[in-house]
Amino acid sequence: MDFLSYLVSGISLGSVYALIALGYTMVYGIAKMLNFAHGDVIMLGAFVIYTISTTLGLPAIVGVLASIVICTIFGIVIEKVAYKPLRKASSLAVLITAIGVSYLLQNAALLIFGSDTKSFTSVVTLPTLKLFDGQLIISGETIATILVSVVIMVALTLFINKTKPGKAMLAVSEDKGAAQLMGINVNRTISLTFAIGSALAAVAGALLCSAYPALSPTTGAMPGIKAFTAAVFGGIGSIPGAMIGGILLGVIENLSKGYISSQLSDAIVFVVLIIVLLVKPTGILGKKIREKV
Helix, strand or coil, rough: CCCHHHHHHHHHHHHHHHHHHHHHHHHHHHCCCCCCHHHHHHHHHHHHHHHHHHHHCCCCCCCCCHHHHHHHHHHHHHHHHHHHCCCCCCCCHHHHHHHHHHHHHHHHHHHHEEEEEEEECCCCCCCEECCCCCCEEEEEHHHHHHHHHHHHHHHHHHHHHHHHHHHHHHHHCCCHHHHCCCCCCCCHHHHHHHHHHHHHHHHHHHHHHCCCCCECCCCCCHHHHHHHHHHHHHHHCCCCHHHHHHHHHHHEEEHHHHHHCCCCCHHHHHHHHHHHHHHHHCCCCCCCCCCCC
């Protein structure tokens, strides 16, 4: 029964990683850049919920909706101010800028909210599920996290494959120049990608802090790194790959904590990633891209 408990908790944690990884994989797949500030958008969204729900005493749903709106706006602003001017710059310049934006958000939160760890009140109201005569207990946060992640992945897949803006994203990911010649507004499409990724980060922040009720300016740092690892694990640029990579990463981490060592769990996760990439460098569902010369 312990194994099932670890497995369910791992799937829940992995679902949060998957939500964050979707933002990474969308931005990379379409804009071909790594937004390392993405993890700090999670922290921003959680602080918005904390301020509205705890400080102001408004209903949690108001905090979640406000968090999604504010994070979406921040995602667009970050893209316009920090990344758009570097559209034709080297990948190293974009990477350094992303790290700079990440530290800017962390230190801004540090100045506004202080360094003390805040106690986050769960936004999930689902009841706890007890199975096998109470031997297996699944929290409402776990159920909500898994359900929300599955619904978002399905909705995102349908959006990209069935709608006009989604098909524009696919076209831009294939060839920006050709997409522009066909009348697609590349800048608007990339901004939409950042907006969707940041909205997903807000949802991930709400679920992550509900399951692990502690909030600080560095809350999004490690989950962001692990979610990026999950995106690479599953095949960066692939939406199903991000979902699979996130869940596998969460399961491996939780089983490692339960059966090996909680202190070595992170190291084990990255060792598994290295092994997978040695066997399949593009990740589980990643495709090898041939460049024309």
